[in-house]
Amino acid sequence: MPRLPRLNRKWIATGAAIMALGLATAAWAQRDPAYSAARSGGQIGEKSDGYLGIVGAATAELRRMVDDLNIKRRAVYSERAQAAGATVEEYAFTSGCRLIAQTQPGEKYQAPDGSWQTRGAAAPLRDSRCP
Amino acid sequence: MMRSQLTGSFRLATSLLMQGNTQMGPWSGRRAVRAGMILVAATMACTGCISVNAPDKPIVIELNINIKQEVVYRLSGDAAQTIDKHSDIF
Numbered sequence: 001m002p003r004l005p006r007l008n009r010k011w012i013a014t015g016a017a018i019m020a021l022g023l024a025t026a027a028w029a030q031r032d033p034a035y036s037a038a039r040s041g042g043q044i045g046e047k048s049d050g051y052l053g054i055v056g057a058a059t060a061e062l063r064r065m066v067d068d069l070n071i072k073r074r075a076v077y078s079e080r081a082q083a084a085g086a087t088v089e090e091y092a093f094t095s096g097c098r099l100i101a102q103t104q105p106g107e108k109y110q111a112p113d114g115s116w117q118t119r120g121a122a123a124p125l126r127d128s129r130c131p
Numbered sequence: 132m133m134r135s136q137l138t139g140s141f142r143l144a145t146s147l148l149m150q151g152n153t154q155m156g157p158w159s160g161r162r163a164v165r166a167g168m169i170l171v172a173a174t175m176a177c178t179g180c181i182s183v184n185a186p187d188k189p190i191v192i193e194l195n196i197n198i199k200q201e202v203v204y205r206l207s208g209d210a211a212q213t214i215d216k217h218s219d220i221f
Contacts, residue, residue, distance in 0.1 A: 091209075
């Protein structure tokens with residue numbers, strides 16, 4: 001096997017470094033532990049409009065967390081809705097359909113009538129317009 | 132007969148009260164009471180026509196009512212990708 005020129009070896013090393021960094025970033029983009037705990041503890045639930053809601057008594061800490069995540073969600077919805085030629089509400093609602101479907105058993109979600117439900121083993125109660 | 136002998140020094144009876152017609156005056160007490168009673172009865176009849184009852188269930192304003200199913204189906208794939216891409220906030 002012929003030796004690669006010095007310049008090529010340098011590029012391969014750089015490429016490997018970039019890939020490693022990419023994997024590290026992907027692993028980093030996980031839920032905050034406090035958010036995960038509040039979800040599984042049933043303090044926070046997925047609303048049908050695509051945003052998070054506080055299920056029981058609202059504490060200042062829960063309110064701050066939910067508001068922060070909902071602001072970030074809204075920013076993502078707005079950007080994607082514009083690209084898809086839809087309204088923010090339409091995009092958020094569609095995401096809500098999917099987010100409720102993705103809830104794990106024990107997590108809370110909002111039924112079409114507005115009530116909070118606990119996800120069981122069965123399919124969640126969703127709006128009739130959800131795919 | 133002289134004019135002065137007919138009416139004396141009294142003024143002409145220009146009002147009903149002066150004519151001794153106290154019971155038949157346009158705004159005599161009895162008529163006013165009757166008119167008032169009719170007015171009250173009419174008001175009560177009207178309130179009976181339009182009865183507004185307070186709802187026993189809370190009023191829910193459905194803001195997502197104008198979202199069409201076709202739009203949801205069209206956006207569904209894109210939304211799934213977005214959720215996966217931003218897994219930290221979803």
